Amino acid sequence: MGTTGTTGTTGTPTSITQGSRTTGGIGESTLRPDGILKVTGEFAYSSDMWHEDMLWGQILRSTVAHAEIVSIDTSEALAQPGVYAVMTYDDLPTDVKNYGLEIQDTPVLAHGKVRHHGEPVAIVAADHPETARRAAAKIKVEYRELPVITDEASATAPDAVLVHEGRTDHHIGHVPHPNIVHRQPIVRGDVEEAAQKADFIVRGEYTFGMQDQAFLGPESGLAVPAEDGGVDLYIATQWLHSDLRQIAPVLGLPEDKVRMTLSGVGGAFGGREDLSMQIHACLLALRTGKPVKIVYNRFESFFGHVHRHPARLSYEHGATKDGKLTHMKARIVLDGGAYASASPAVVGNAASLGAGPYVIDNVDIEAIALYTNNPPCGAMRGFGAVQACFAYEAQMDKLADAVGMDRVEFRRLNAMSQGSLLPTGQVVDSPAPVAELLRRVKAMPMPPEQQWLAAGEEADVRQLPGGLSNTTHGEGVVRGVGYAVGIKNVGFSEGFDDYSTAKVRMEVVGGEPVATVHTAMAEVGQGGVTVHAQIARTELGVTQVTIQPADTQVGSAGSTSASRQTYVTGGAIRNSCELVREKVLEIGRRKFGSYHPAWATAELLLEGGKVVTDGGEVLADLVDVLEDGSVEVEAEWRHRPTEAFDLCTGQGNGHVQYSFAAHRAVVEVDTELGLVKVIELACAQDVGKALNPLSVVGQIQGGTTQGLGVAVMEEIIVDPTTAKVRNPSFTDYLIPTILDTPTIPVDVLELADDHAPYGLRGVGEAPTLSSTPAVLAAIRNATGLELNRTPVRPEHLTGIESA
Known part of the structure; x- marks a missing residue:
């Protein structure tokens, strides 16, 4: 440690000492500032907000999936004491x-017809939440039911009922049927000719179920009418400025009169990218002149946000006898539900990443998303690439077996690397260590056999399939091992203007230099507030960093999705910090430059609250440089541009960056009862640069656990005849608990991407891709069954259909 520099009465630096690196910066496992509050239950989420004289909002939702609205009678609801508005x-x-992320096809409240089960029809404001619920129940809606569209056959039949009549959006010109939201082909090489050269061809039909994001905190927010005729909205969301863009026109207000502040967010995973109750709360607040709070219960939350697209996928792969891939064909049908949401972008991802992280010269992929009367689907962690990965990894196992090669070595033989060409024609110009990740995950130590045997060779039922239900004592339990690897894009793609804004201020507070960072980034649990402070400490050399609440009083930070926030908003903060640093150094040069030649000749840094040279000499304290003043910069930062995929061939430089993860799953299966215990899910992932290693491992383990849920338990069940959701609760929609979560050892590889800030690579989504097919591969290995759908249920393993 160097000594602290002192300053004489003339303001001249009087000591030149060796500087010290600021702690809590990039590369350190800094603890989260919100961590203790969250684990102790003291953190304030959006549902905890309160305002004097507050009303409660309630939404009446449709009880049918597709129907004309014949009449709505609100008289009884309005007559109930305590009701302020209907x-x-x-x-x-x-x-x-109407509103929508890309296509404005979603009505604020249903008009003329409802298109899915649970669609908002009316809203109520009352002085008590129970009063609001009772009033909503008294609204009488008469429906005339219509035929439901639930799959591709019913959606694209010549006489199919149109989910949206009179479509005018920009996708309508290139889709073969109005009930198709978007279509994206990817065509490269000559598939038919290549198939003639294949020694082995394998085909598969795969079904991927609908998942819920299952975030911790249901949708909630508080709208407060303002004296200027505007409204202040405190909301849990993923993208403040996107919400603002959709809300203000419906309210008839300019955007500067709709002031939005991020409140505590209990998870998101894509489910908060679309609007839920934002407009409804604002409408009721402006109508009544009183603050209005809306909080969904868990049942309502299942209807109040989009889900992951269920999919049907048809794949064909060919290979030579020495194991080289010759070609692939795929058709991916995604069910987008009643409204478009993010379906066009999900289609783009599924198509462009549908070949996986492999070198295949001849590719023919078609991906479409349907309009149906099923629940709307949109963004969820993995965003189209998850569904494709499930199918192409099952194909890799089939093809390796056909060729007679080890499944991991087959993948490594065909793995892409830096410089490889994607099926879209885009060159992978950053590290793509697919083969190395597979080698690493295979080399990780295996868990010991029969961990369920306790002292004295008695079975510890907690370690067996079925767990504490005590259904088996080891009879019929078989172990299986499976591998998978995936590719996920980072950031928004296809020509989207993906940028972020950061405002950074540096000043002296209480005799100490302090940096303040202000962005509109939504902290949804990913730990962005921790990393933002680390960047400021690294770039500005201060210990104290204040992160201001996210709101719309600063420029957009884009969405907390697509694994983009550390990349893009981190880049914006670094950019603003660099500009602040230059201003601070310029002030220092003017004040102290004549006292030491290093002010003009050396590379100057800010470290430990001081100005130092690249050799470590301390030139001044930051307190003396800034005195009582401050320096502030607000700047945008953009990643390198992308372009839309060609609508006929799918060619184009559509993505910014790619992330890769590989998994090895070890499972034990009771083949008689159809029960699965995942023993271990080992992961190897390249992260470019681990800005916060502890958070990186947490993201990988969290994404891996979500992939486990997709594999063996999570699915929203929609009745195929009525399009009604059958299991809208955590009683019937199962998610992994701590008892289901296996050991998740993580091997983190850091190969810097020269195009990204600090060389980092988006982390959060990639492990969700490969964990699911790895678990399925392990179960297949244990049972010998084909298992071409998710999630795997007991009846799929025993052949005994459930009632």
Whole structure:
């Protein structure tokens, strides 16, 4: 440690000492500032907000999936004591009555017809939440039911009912049927000719179930009417400025009169990228002149946000006898549900990443998303690449077996690397260590056999399939091992103007230099607030960093999705910090430059609250440089541009960056009862640069656990005849608990991407891709069954169909 520099009465630095690196910067496992509050239950989430004289909002939702609205009678609801307002479509204040992320096809309140089970029809404000619920129940809606569209056959039949009549969006010109939201082909090489050269061809039909994001905190928010006629909205969301863009026109207000502040967010995983109750709370607040709070219960939350697209996938792969891939064909059908949401972008991802992290010169992929009367689907962790990975990894196992090669070595033989060409024609110009990740994960130590045997050779049922249900004592339990690897894009793609904004201020507070960082980034649990402080400490050399609440009083940070926030908003913070640093150094040069030649000749840094040279000499304290003043910069930062995929061939430089993860799953299966215990899910992942190693491992383990849920338990069940959701609760929709979560050893590889800030690579989504097919591969290995759908249920393993 160097000594602290002192300053004489003339303001001249009087000591030149060796500087010290600021702690808590990039590369360190800094603890989260919100961590203790969250684990002790003291953290304030959006559902905890309160306001004097507050009303409660309630939404009436459709009880049928597709029907004409014959009439709505609100008289009984309005007559109930304590009710301040009831609103339907006819009460909306402007001609703008729809919203949407890309296609504005979602009505604020249903008009003329409802298109899915649980669609909002009316909203109520009352002085007590129970009063609001009872009033909503008294609204009488008469429906005339219509045929439901639930799959591709019913959606694209010549006489199919149109989910959206009179479509005018920009996708309608290139889809073969109005009930198809978007279509994206990817065509490269000559598949038919290549198939003639294949010694082995394997085909598979795969079904991927619908998942819920199952975040911790249901949708909630508080809208407060303002004296200027505007509204202040405190909301749990993933993208403040996108919400603002959709909300303001419906309210008939300019954007500067809709002031949005991020409140505590209990997880997101894509489910908060679309609007839920934002507009409804604002409408009721402006109608009543009182603050209005809306909090969904868990049942309502299943209807209040989009889900992961269920999919049907048809794949064909060919290989030569020495194991080289010759070609692939794929058709991916995603069910987008009643409204578009993010379906076009999900289609783009599924198609462009549908070949996986492999070198295949001849590719023919078609991906489409349907309009149906099923629940709307949109963004969820993995965003189209998850569904494709499940199918192409099952194909890799089939093809390796056909060729007679080890499944991991077959993958490594065909793995892409830096410089490889994707099926879209884009060159992978950053590290792509697919073969190395597979080698590493295979080399990790295996868990010991029969961990369920306790002292005295008695079975510890906690370690067996079925766990504490005590259903087996080891009879019929078989172990299996499976591998998988995946590729996921990072950041928004296909020409989207993906940028972020950061405002950074540096000043002296209480005799100490302090940096303040202000962005609109939504902290949804990913740990961005921790990393932002680390970047500021690294770039500005201060210990104290204040992270201001995210709101719309600063420029957009984009969405907390697509594994992009550390990349893009981190880049914006670094950019702003660099500009602040230059201003601080310029002030120092003017004040102290004549006292030491290093001010003009050396590379100057800020470290430990001081100005130092690259050799470690301390030139001044930051307190003396800034004195009582401050320096502030607000700047945008953009990653390198992308372009839209060609609508006929799918060619184009559509993505910014790619992330890769490989998994090895070890499972034990009771083949008689159809029960699965995942013993271990080992992961190897390249992260470019681990800005916070502890958080990186946490993200990988969290994504891996979500992939486990997709593999063996999570699915929203929709009745195929009525399109009604059958299991909208955590009683019937199962998610992994701590008892289901296996050991997850992680091997982190850091190969810097020269195009990214600090060389980092987006982390959060890639492990969700490969963990699911690894678990399925392990179960197949244990049972010998084909298992071409997720999630795997007991009846799929025993052949005994459930009632």
